[in-house]
Amino acid sequence: MIGIGRTQNRWLYGFIAEWNPWFSVDRLSARSGTVNAYLTFGYRWFQGTRLNISTRVEAGTSTMMFELLGLDKYTTGLYVGGALVAIRFPITDRLAVTFDPIHFAMPVPRPIGLPFYYKQYRVTFGVEMRL
Numbered sequence: 186m187i188g189i190g191r192t193q194n195r196w197l198y199g200f201i202a203e204w205n206p207w208f209s210v211d212r213l214s215a216r217s218g219t220v221n222a223y224l225t226f227g228y229r230w231f232q233g234t235r236l237n238i239s240t241r242v243e244a245g246t247s248t249m250m251f252e253l254l255g256l257d258k259y260t261t262g263l264y265v266g267g268a269l270v271a272i273r274f275p276i277t278d279r280l281a282v283t284f285d286p287i288h289f290a291m292p293v294p295r296p297i298g299l300p301f302y303y304k305q306y307r308v309t310f311g312v313e314m315r316l
Contacts, residue, residue: 197227217250219292221264237273247292256301266290285309
């Protein structure tokens with residue numbers, strides 16, 4: 186995951202690009218999944234010296250990275266998501282550890298015709314670096 190910005194007030198904004206591989210537990214296999222790139226907008230509810238708590242929404246694109254029956258490789262569609270609670274632990278002015286215990290994502294690589302989408306309920310850990 187790369188990129189996020191913020192303003193001096195309570196509103197947050199940024200750009201995130203992520204690789205979302207697919208794993209199968211019953212087949213013990215992995216696929217290259219999708220690449221998602223999206224804008225994120227949020228509101229910071231609490232800002233302390235050691236902890237920040239916010240909520241955010243996400244919107245952008247989702248691209249398939251492998252061939253799937255009825256879906257070509259590199260098919261690009263929509264991505265929507267958000268985090269009801271996003272927790273940020275600042276380490277320095279430019280580095281922080283993030284934890285999103287309630288994160289929803291829905292990549293839709295093919296939104297037209299017979300749509301292909303998959304809902305994800307995530308618990309996300311990350312490292313945030315500001316350039």
